[in-house]
Each structure stands twice: as structure tokens, then as C-alpha cells.
Amino acid sequence: MLLSALTGTRLRERRLALGMRQGDLAARVGISASYLNLIEHNRRRIAEDLLAQMARALDVPLATLQEGPADGLLDGLRAAAAAVPAAAAEVERVDDLIGRFPGWSAALVELHDRSRALARAVEVLNDRMAHDPHLSASLHEVLSAVSSVRTTAAILADTDDIDAEWRMRFHRNLHEDSERLAQGAEALVAYLDAAGQGQDQAITTPQDEVEAWAEACDWNLAAAEDIGHSAHLASGAGRVLAAALQASHQDDLARLPEDALQQALARHGPDPLALAREFAVPVLSAFRRLALRAGSGLGLVICDGSGTLLLRKPALGFSPPRFGASCPLWPLFTALARPETPVEAVISLPGPQGALLRARAFCHVSYPGGFRGPELRHSAMLLAPEPPGSEAVLEVGPTCRICTRASCPARREPSILQG
Secondary structure (H helix, E strand, O other): OOOOOOHHHHHHHHHHHHOOOHHHHHHHHOOOHHHHHHHHOOOOOOOHHHHHHHHHHHOOOHHHHHOOOOHHHHHHHHHHHHHOHHHOOOHHHHHHHHHHOHHHHHHHHHHHHHHHHHHHHHHHHHHHHHHOHHHHHHHHHHHHHHHHHHHHHHHHHHOOOOOHHHHHHHHHHHHHHHHHHHHHHHHHHHHHHHHHOOOOOOOOOHHHHHHHHHHHOOOOHHHOOOHHHOOOOOOHHHHHHHHHHHHHHHHHHHHOOHHHHHHHHHHHOOOHHHHHHHHOOOHHHHHHHHHOOOOOOOEEEEEEOOOOEEEEEOEOOEOOOOOOOOOOOOHHHHHHHOOOOOEEEEEEOOOOOOOEEEEEEEEEEEOOOHHHOOOEEEEEEEEEEOOOOOOOEEEOOOOHHHOOOOOOOOOOOOOHHHO
């Protein structure tokens, strides 16, 4: 049985909590007070049978004395310390804190986790408030109806000699505007309620429908719901986009079969250029096969020549914005300006727990109309978690409106998170 280095500390804390003298406990278990003192200060190891006697003498479960600090508490406390660097928390003594005050340690980790969850919720709501066209339209409708009702009511209240016919018209307008106000308010409440019922973001566009459909199968499109019967694909446009994505996936599967892909991954790792070279397929096909498969933790973002995001599969710590322009520093857009040239960078997201990701980007150019047709560009960025290291890091963000990097040279507009 493995004993924690802080077993002695737990013994001492329990004895003091019971108001028991050191000599009394030593006498009960048949050892000297001086030897018990060394044990309590973690200077002597303790045999399991002796520890069991002490647990009985202290009326405490044996597991409480012998178990070491949980990894979750250690990681949580380290994360909490990193979130407040000005506090200069003694990270090297975190084991001691857990050993002496496990309850307070758990409470601190819980509060830190709640703080992070609330910060994420604020970020999502700020994004919606700033860029969501549906929310903006709903608010505009409510405010417009309120203004009309107020104007009509003011005329009726301030004018005594209104003709009966005009008074009837004003009353009719007041009734119609109040009905419009009620309907607008109901639509707004229903829209906001959709976010509060287990969804961080309400589905509002065909692209949102497709991504919800893909998320339902964990982006393993081979196991996706039937397009015609999926509850996520409510609109015809959403079904058209889903069908196009599924057709593209079937084509990628035919070019890079799963068994052959597994063998190639064992040789090359998740290197899209090596896979594209071995299977003689477009690089973007390799990008899609790596990200859109069972158990893949890779993120994938694809845009067209205008920079509009066509596909947004998030990665751990990275969620592409749903509305508005993305961060111009993403390698995705560097590749867009340098077609057929691979781009790679380690990127860092803002925030106390800013994620580190290895981003690989590539832009494919096609000419579907021949020599006289337009040039079409599609750029893709593959994202994988990256451990901290010595490699230079590119600091990026989600979108300027909700990015906290105050001194960013590429900022287009002030952040609403900084007042």
C-alpha cells in the first residue's frame, strides 16, 4: 500500500482536531512520543499496521490518512495559481496545502472552475451581443415597437381636441403596435431561452445546423444521422450543405480508406503533407480525413477566398467565432495569401489558461471554369494540442471584438471585454 508523504501531517491535524495530546496517542499505539513526533513531521515512514492502529485511535477511516493528494486537486490548484500571477502563490507547497486543508483546497478548485465557466459564458454572450444578426433584429423589432407605442400614447395623452376618426386610428395603431411588441418580446425570450436550455449557442444559420449535425456524431461523418431525418437539419439550405459535406467526405474516404490511413499514420504521424504525397490526393483531403474521423481531437477550419469560414470544427481551447471576422493573424489567412505553400506555427490563445496549439495551414487553388473562369481559393487550418516548449509562439485571438490582447498590432476594433 503506497503511503503519501503527507501522512504524518494528516495524523497531526486529526490529533489536534480531537484535542488529543501527542503522548496519549503514542501510548495508545505503543510507541514513544518522540517517535510519533518524527512521524507527524514526515521524518519517519510508518508501517501499515501501525497506521491502522492510529486510524482506530483517532476514529478516522484508514484511507483518509494514507491516500495522497488527488491529481485533480493538484492540477486545479496549479491552474488557480497561474490565473492570479500577482498573488505569487507558493506552488511548490501545494501538496502541503492539500494535505492540511483538503476541504479548502477542493473549495478553491471548485471556485476556480466556476470562474472559468462564467468567463466562458460571458465570452459567448459578448460574441452574440456583438455579432448575432438574429439577436440584433429581435432587439430592433422590440425597440421599434416600444417607440411607436410611446409616440402614439404621447399624442393621445397630450392632445385634447383629437377628431373622433383620428382618435380611432390612433387607438388602432396603438393596438397593432402593442401586438407587435408582444410578439417581438416573445420571440426574443424564446431565442434567449434556447441558449439557456443546455446550449451555449442557439442554432441560427444553415451552417450552424450542419455543425450541430456533425457534432451529434462527434464529427465522425461516416456515422452521421440520415440527412432527411435529422432534427438538427431544419432548413433546406442546411440539408444541402450537409449533403455537400457528406459527399466530400465519401470522396475523401474512397481516396484515403480507414485501414490504409491507420497504417500511414503509424509511419508518418498526423502529417497531412506526407499523407497527401503517399496517397496522391489534395492536401485539403488529408486535412479533412485527419479531422473528420472517429476519436479525432484535431480541430479544422476552412475558409474561401473572401476569408469567410465554411467549416468550424473546434479544438480543445479553440472555438472559432460564429459571427463577424476572425483573427487576421491565424495561419489560415497567411496560407490564403500564399497558395500552395504550407504554413506551420504554434499559436497561443489569450486568457489565463490560453491554449497552445500547433496550426498547419494550406491553401488550394482551383480553376473550375478553365482559363477564362475565376480562380477559387480554399484555405484550411488543422489544429492539434501542443505541449509547452521552447518554440516561438504566435499570439492570436478569436476575433477582435472579444480578444483581450490590448497591444495587438492587427486589432481592427476595441474589445468589449476591456471597457
